Amino acid sequence: MNWSSWSEFFSMGGYGLYVWGSYAVVFLCIVAEVLLISNRRRTLEKQYGHIHDLNK
Amino acid sequence: MFIWIIKRDLLLAVRRQSDVLITLFFFIIVVSLFPLSVGPEMNLLRTMAPGVVWVAALLASMLSLGRMFSNDYLDGTLEQMLLSPQSLSILVLGKAFAHWIVSGVPLVLMAPVLGIQYDLPFDALLVLTGALLLGTPVLSLIGAIGAALTLGLRGGGVLVSLLVLPLYIPILIFGAGAVEANMAGIAFDAHLSLIGAFLLASLVFAPWAAAASLRVSLE
């Protein structure tokens, strides 16, 4: 285990800003992408209600 | 058939002088903007000259790309071209060649004059013109693919530049690199031969790809 305490872990040897900055953006992008797809799916489903009646 | 396409396009260009002049004046304006922005300090301009001239040539030849096929598309001649017994790639090669003559060659002839504006030494001007002479046909050929893909799309003009600019980058690098190498006194023939290789490759592949894109766009 490299880190003696959590605070040292977050400071990341002084480079905390850069390391956590990049990891945060990666995490944000992944979440954003997944949300985008499910949002696209939800608008489709709303539309489906419409399409479904058409085909009846 | 190949000759007829070129004859027709050059006839059109002669009838409609403005297209040729617009491309040329755009090139001249863009190149002479830089000294105004960067300051008249000579050796700074000299180091910038190849890059500026090449980027201006890129943008100028892209200006008229949007119209390469769209006029024919609107008045139905493009359909007839697709239905001609001659293979479509040859006709597209003719179109690209005509586009090069209309928007490439004037730039090549004007480049030395503008080079003097940047106080380029004489042999650097020669290398610049030679590199442009080899490079501008590639711009028309690869541009033909972009023009064919974005046929009839709203905002097609902007989209062409987005599609085609990344593909121009090797030409830009070696074109500007050739002149810089010459000014730095190192051998520049490697650059020119690479542009030549790129020209041959695009002569073979670009018409075929542009023909395929035309068929896709006109389906």
Next chain:
Amino acid sequence: MLQGINLACVRGDRELFRDINFSVEAGCLMQVSGPNGSGKTSLLRMLCGLSNPAAGEIRWCNTPVRSLEGEYFSDMTYIGHLSGTKDDLTVSENLRISSALAGVEISFSQAAEALAFIGLGGRDNLPVKVLSQGQRRRVALARLLVCKTTLWILDEPLVALDVAAVQLIKEVLERHLQQNGIVVMTTHQEIDITASSKMQLHLA
């Protein structure tokens, strides 16, 4: 001989028509009729090879058109809604260039003769942009006089034409059919063209 085997066409996600079968022999006129938006133009564009059918196959002299490519085009002339002429070029230049692109190089005199026949006598050196819509249509149809193809695919050739022109085109088509040519056309005006065999293809 032109054959269509259970052709189908999808535009966007709407199916315009399906299972269309026909066979047009030499010397036969096929008229494609149907309400607007029933896919007449799409069918014609499919026949001339501009677009691929969603299903089925088109055969020219019993070989699929897809594998013929160049040869098929040298046997076929297609005149669509668009006139296929350049506004800045003069009438005779347009005619000579469009026929050259179709593989038949004609001289100035032949072009002048065809234009005279179609009723554009004195206007050889006028740029097309000054012509009326009817005259532009005549320039497009003038190509039929100079081309040496057996199959003609015409999309509403008679639109914007005056009575004299319609009569002229009727004669041209009849002469072509007598020489064992094939005509596939769409038109809304009822014109009776005497032909050895006539077919009617109605798209619902």
Next chain:
Amino acid sequence: MAINWFKYSSPASFYTLAGKMIPIFVIAAVIFLVAGLYIGFFVAPTDFQQGEAYRIIFIHVPAAWMSMFLYVVMAFWAAIGLAFNTRLSSMFATAIAPTGAMFTFLALWTGALWGKPMWGTWWVWDARLTSELILFFLYIGFMSLQAAIDDPRRADKAGAIIAIVGVVNIPIIYFSVQWWNTLHQGASVSINQAPAMASTMLTGMLVMVLASWMYSIAVILKRVRVIILERESHSAWVTELQKKGAV
């Protein structure tokens, strides 16, 4: 039993197959991610040269590899779709593009953040970062072309052509940028002098690459399902699915 691959080539049956596969890849992605992060942060030693900042490579390198790899896979599916006219493969290409663009952006972002502590500037005109930037433009070009065309069939084919032309040009662009970089800067500084890789660092990075693979497959399958629904909305099988509530 012989798997009839063509059974899955029709969008309808692939839709349900993808539905079953997504959870598997999601779980795999999470497992690899946790393992990778654990190794990266708690097992791998601090680098004597770069201190702790080097830990960014655990996402920078996978992102860069994925961006390059996904473009090639996208071009592959686009070419298949163009050649065999199979709609599903073109849908795949359309589905891959956004994920590839995201990875390129991440590679650029993490590259910049790694460059700052190392060389003091956010952006280094290093050969690999520059070609990553150009790759980003290629992705944007592909996506904007497909967005500009309404008819999905034409969009697929046009996208396929630009993807194939792009993939042919990637090596050319990479070597010309590489060559351009050495000409101007004289390779003093470049990221590809990867620090001497301790074994744990390497394994950490490889596990992270696996995690990004699993993640990409899961996300792309998810997006393909949505695209299939969008394009097949008129067909009958979608409405039955809707009735069964299994959409």
